[in-house]
Amino acid sequence: MAEPAARQPAAGARRARRGASIRLRILVAALSVVAVALSLGAVAVVWSLDRLLTASVGAQLTDELAALAEGVDAGTIQTAALVQRDDDVLVALRTATGVVVNADAAAQLPEPPALEPIEARLDDERFVVVAEQVDEGTIVVARSASAIDDAVRLATMLLLVAVPLAIVLVGTVVWIVVGRALDPVDRMRAEVDAIDATALDRRLPASGRGDEIDRLAATMNRMLGRVEAGARARRRFVADASHELRSPLASMRQFAELSRTHPQATAPGELADVVLAEGERMHGIVEALLLLARLDEHEAGQRRPVDLDDLALTEVQRVRALGRRIDGAALRSAPVVGDARLLGRALRNLVDNALRHARDGVALGSVVRDGRSMVWVDDDGSGVPEGERERVFERFVRLDESRARDAGGSGLGLAIVREVARAHAGDAWITTSPAGGARFVLELPVDADRT
Structure with a gap:
């Protein structure tokens, strides 16, 4: 039964070698975490950039609209002067009779229900729209968000390039760092693998840095010391047991040979007495050895x-x-x-x-x-x-x-x-x-x- 048990660790080692290495598992785990974190971060950056730029445009339009409304109410700006400011800005005045300025383009713009800016689409183009009540109706001002979309698109393209590069860089660093960290472990494994029953006095070298690798080497050296002490104790135990059992066997054999060679020199039944006495002594030794063996296996009953x-x-x-x-x-x-x-x-x-x-x-x-x-x-x-x-x-x-x-x-x-x-x-x-x-x-x- 001992031989199959001895082979089990070797089979386990072969299975372990066929599996993914610690270095690869750490790399996969690190890249997974970094990829998820960077992807979520990139999405958050793009979304935040879009919201920030949209809010900035909305604030600009609100200021411009406030100036227009003040001028219209004060009479310094005529409604006929409410013309399109540039290619990206649309202005409309909504009255009870309809749109009086830029009616063709601005008529389709929605009117924000409150003073806060809203977003609307016109001919597949996104606009930021604000509105304010004046004496003659409602002034609606909208600015195209194409510049915002262009900025967001550029940021997205940059992140699509930067994120994979960052993942590759992190993967390279992790692979190198983990490899260097595990190199001493691999060397220790090779050194321990080379230690057999004839070289139990060998020990693993320590770097003296006091890190985890050093502590592992110290632990394995203590284990090797216990194995060496146990092996010495077993050899001594076997030698002593052999010596103890040899003595009663020799006594019985010598007396049996004497009884056979010179039967007149031994009394009847004396051989049986010797055999019984020495057998009882051997029985005591064997019982003690078995008890010690059970105690060595930490069997305390x-x-x-x-x-x-x-x-x-x-x-x-x-x-x-x-x-x-x-x-x-x-x-x-x-x-x-x-x-x-x-x-x-x-x-x-x-x-x-x-x-x-x-x-x-x-x-x-x-x-x-x-x-x-x-x-x-x-x-x-x-x-x-x-x-x-x-x-x-x-x-x-x-x-x-x-x-x-x-x-x-x-x-x-x-x-x-x-x-x-x-x-x-x-x-x-x-x-x-x-x-x-x-x-x-x-x-x-x-x-x-x-x-």
Whole structure:
């Protein structure tokens, strides 16, 4: 099953390469936004220009009309003098008897319902029209908007050229800038792609600028460091496990060969006893390895309310049933949330470790302090040197290598304790016990709902 899983990222990478690149997607997105913005801006500019020029012409006509109306009312301008000002201006006087000036052209002009200018079309030509009441009727003045239309048309043509040029310019700049921004990422990808299991010590260079690319390189270097540490740990783990399993297998093989070669040198049933003993030892090693493998995959079991003091009391009863001396007077309520089976296994490992090194007996205690539930196991043995207190939690580590295999452990018990603790967001550590030996402490977050 491992081989297909290993091939999935490669297939995903091939699919990613077939898709549009980030550079192209950014370019398309940028050009889309710029094109929409510039198009809307161009339409707004043309419309605003048309409205501005039309309002300007309307204001001019209003001033001219006011002067005409004042002159007509004052008698300084005769109605017969209301003639067409130029080719673009039409003037009409509407009375009860009809149009008296420029009747042929101006008769078709509408009369604005108010003093505000309006727009009208005459022979497919747009006019701005204003009107004002005088004593003799209504004076209507109109100016052709052809100059306005010409200006708007020119502006439209200029924008039709300028907008595409601006889009092309923006696209070119975006393409170059994004390409330069992504070049370091592409180089990093190539460098990471070249790192295999034989070159896990390689790291990505950093520019020192402290930007996003530098932070990405630092993150990937930390990831490579974790991968390298994990690979070293796995190699060491495999080597140690092989060594641990080789020893019981060698013992069984040697005794079997001795029994076959010199049957008179071995008692009946002795081979079976050796096989059973070494098989039990191998079973313990394999079970511990499987548990550590599950903990490495962050499988912390089912989380339920658990009392560490209850688990400790169970260990007190077990040890007393074995005929060993153990003190549980210091046990106090220590509620946590976690997997009772795993926590019980961790506590049993601590108690068994203490029993192997204790001269007279062991003591258990528990307490809640500063939001943490703690349970400890004390022994009156020789203790653990301060410089070795972290190393004993490593896998297959034994400080007393001279002790007999059947009396000692596999070197996995304390490693399981720490992994169980960390799987429950806690930790395990060592200090000196009041009896002069070692105190092993299992510390976990307290169950706040039960305190």
